[in-house]
Amino acid sequence: MSRAGAQTFVYDRPPVIAAHASLAGPKEGEGPLAAWFDELLEDDLLGQKSWELAEMEMVRRCVQRALDGAELAAEDVHALLGGDLNNQIIATSFAARSLGIPFLGLYGACATFVEALVLASALISAGDLGNAVCSASSHFCTAERQFRFPLELGTQRPPQASWTATACGSAVLLPHGAPGRLRVAAGTVGRVVDLNITDTNHMGAAMAPAVFDCIAAHLADLRRTAEDYDLIATGDLGWIGRNLLLALADRAGVGLPPEKLVDCGASLYSQEQDPHAGGSGCGCVASVSCGWLMKRLERGEFRRLLLVGSGAMLSPTSSQQGQSVPGIAYAACIEGGND
């Protein structure tokens, strides 16, 4: 394992993404990325008794699907790394209970999936794990009742509010793979950054500084520029947050060409679906990267992707006590295998 700079892992033996799976809810299934998901849910409850159990079932199915893709049995998996937005990450831990896989529960808010990729890649590259599956999920109905309001309450959401995606994404990492497979080449662990945004609806504004900090650290640590990447994909900044990130980069003199920057949350829904600022939630970057981005990378549409998960580290307690919303970001450099 070699390190670069203060925050970046450069994997000596870059792990291979052997398989990935994505699953999305009914609203996401009406959005512009619908065709890229492996499974679309028709029912938000998945025949379960509660929203939380529905999310757990979503994770279980998605992880199983990824394992099937990698032709790996659950009992042979060395670790499941992942999390969700529920208190004590119950969706993922309960799914881990059903799957019987050794479990490393992570919480990086909506950046959890990329946090899992960065960490799992380090453990595999170092030889501590022989394989791993990374997963993250979110469900509109579990997030809404925990962070916002009961579903049936008649409220108006402001234009800067985001829509929590009902979605899950899972990826299986192996030390080696067939030529042509995607590899995780480097990962950057972001810092928690807080520019004193107190509007808990405005996640994009709260997270953009952390995303900027993480991208700038990644580029500085590796002595690269945005030109070294074909695409930079942020997690769930939304339309407003994406513009804020561009403004931050511009002011700081870090070249970030707008045509290279996509945001998963801003891509998940169309404006007609009224998601306000765009999609959010752990499942947003997980499903969009495992569906849309990795598939396009495998097709050779682009060669090197910088995937930057973004998270807002707030809780109902911190916001009720009037605290500002700190942001976090993790970045993973994912490369296509065809040299």
Place this chain on the structure above:
Amino acid sequence: METLWTFAKAFVVGGLICDVGQALILHTKLTNARILVIFVVSGALLTGLGLYKPLVDFAGAGATVPLTGFGYSLAMGAIEAVNRYGWIGAFSGGVARAAAGVTAAVVFGLANALLFTPKAKR
């Protein structure tokens, strides 16, 4: 004609009171719960100052149906009970007058939770 005028008054006054709430939603970061509390408390205080009763006499349901009207009921109940029973009425009159509304909300709320499940939003 007189009925029409009654309805017109209720419509305009009720609509304007709601627009005060809309102003709070649009221009402040106040949450729903805080806005509802502000309305009930202001209704009760305005009643205590003798300012809300004239509005009720003028606009009828236009003034009693918004949540300021709930504050009006509470405060009027307290005032009337003070007239009848002295200071102790201040502690009984408000809830007594609002009892039917509160009970309806609790009972129908409970019944709803028995009958219905929450539905996902699109």
Place this chain on the structure above:
Amino acid sequence: MNRQPFSPGEYRALVARMTPKSRFLRGYLRAFWVGGAICCLGQALTLWAETLHLGEVTAPMFTTGVLILLGTTLTGIGVYDRIGKYAGAGSAIPVTGFANSVAAPAIEFRREGPVTGVGARLFTLAGPVLAYGIATSVLVGLVYWLGKGGAA
């Protein structure tokens, strides 16, 4: 190492500039007509109560009760949240909105059981309204009593 090109104050100003505003006029118009319409419904119920020979005290109770029944039922069948999204304060401020704020958490938390779920959550939004409404009414009553000279 601080890489941020903006101070928190500058960033706050940037965020304010780049965040689209709600559509104010549309918001006010919708709140006005829906709120006014619910009040007219209340007025109609009051007139109906008069034909039922309900007294000055019971007629408002009847009106409030029917509006609350309507508010909770529309909440239960999943309609009130849509009205609320359209009308904002127009449906939140009338007593039907109070009913919605009681019924919505009760339904949402039914899976946490009848006592700690439904029973406790019933008052998550209505509780503060009752607490401060009742406290203010006591205050108003006491001040009124003092104003009268404090006689029993």
